[in-house]
Amino acid sequence: MTTAATHDGYRLHLEESGQGSPVVFVHEFAGDHRSWEPQLRAFARRHRCIAYAARGYPPSDVPADPAAYSQENAVRDLRSVLAACGIDRAHIVGLSMGGFAALHFGLAHPERVRSLTIAGVGYGALASGHAAFREASLQAAERFETLGSARYGPIYAAGPARVQYQNKDPRGWQAFADALCQHDATGAALTLRGVQAARPALDTLAGPLGALAAPALIIAGDEDDHALEPALFLKRTLPASGLLMLPKTGHTLNLEEPEAFNRAVLDFIAAVEAGSWTARDPRASGEVMKLS
Template sequence: MPFATTDDGIRLYYEETGTGVPLVFAHEFGGDHRSWEPQVRHFARRYRCVVYAARGYPPSEVPAEPERYGQHRAVDDLVAVLDAIGADRAHVVGNSMGGFCTLHFGLRHPGRARSLVVAGCGYGAHPGAREKFRAEFESLAVAFETDGPAEVAKWYGYGPARVQFQNKDPRGHAEHVAVLAEHDPVGAARTMRGVQMTRPSLYDLRPELAAMDVPTLIVAGDEDDGVLEADLMLKRTIPRSGLVVLPKTGHLTNLEEPELFNHHVERFLAQADHDRWPARDPRSPVAAAE
């Protein structure tokens, strides 16, 4: 199995399918590298698709030290994967936790980003709800440690922004819950505390986001209430951004509506590759981001 090695010595598992321009996928907290299968099957016909398991997610290594997890580290790990496959630049697609990683990658390494697809990104970002979300994240970390992932999957996999997937595609949702039940308890708890709980609010990053000159597609489900306000802020702030909202859809847009997701991402990638995803026309009035 191929592994990338990070600058702090952690081995990250990755898979490659197809040839051409690199297209790298970063997964959400509740999934892993397998969560992008509908995208790999579609895009590998035209792109060199790469999926990887974040640190703390087997078969990648699971460091025990809490200080070895963090938002900054997650971006470094994505860069380590690009280095391992010999890619100077890549299109990067991320959902939820992976969406935050993708966005921070664009902020820190814009020269290595052909484009960014930022899906399901924004949960816990609003500054007025930081403490509420931190308490929620801590409770989830404790649950992984005390009850174990199989028990957590029985309720976390049926959350208010995941039941839409269950209602539309019971078989696909069951596969998603099975992946969640296989999480490493140490890796999940460390990731929740080190990455999810401590990442900076997107609202505090608005000056940096406003200066980011990278083609960006923001994707949200209209029933994913935890991200909608933040995604509108991102659309209003990132100059070269567009926003797609999928109707009657929750948090797992790429799995819940794979055809719609792939369609919009494919059109975006084609426009980005041909430099046809410009900044917003200054003649278009821009509402103040809140």
């Protein structure tokens, strides 16, 4: 275990395991660095794995200043993690909020990315649902503040795209919910307001995303309704992307279906490192086939 210093003077908690090409895991809003345990155990057999707690998530620092929380700072924090670990380029694996951070990191620092895994992206990702997502995020922030994590955590953990996990693996879901109940309520509220509610819709970034050459794997659960259209948008926009849809699966992908998730991402990384994950063949443009 170690820490990374952010550009603005905060400390981020890191955990590391394994040797080989580096893989950095970026957690979702309802998780933290512990959420990646099934991946650390599997990936560390062949990769150097780093998971960290975002700012606002103990044991990382919890800034009291609302201005400390933003999508831009999430990108800067990921860069600080790479710097602290002495890593020039890494495979970046992100879920939900972490998937947005990974994607924005790829846009800001394409030279630091070997590949991007973008999973569960996500509610409010497109302009059509952005206002509703912003309002839902602000309401959730208020509930974390008024009820506290111990009371509101179980409610949040049983959302429409989380019950799939609860039904498949009640014990695993309970551990996930218990961990959420331990979150710092101030950090959760400020993250919801500054990172979640304020992030830009991805379809307003279609031009830069279309120029992002990094190999990308997009993963969504087919019962994570808010992630379906964004997943298709990203597949159609990112030039070197593949799309995996996990059946009968919700939002908490890496915990709900760890074997399928691990297998897909490990195979993807292996293909990238072998040089066989390439941009889409321009002949596969989706146009109507012309018969000779």
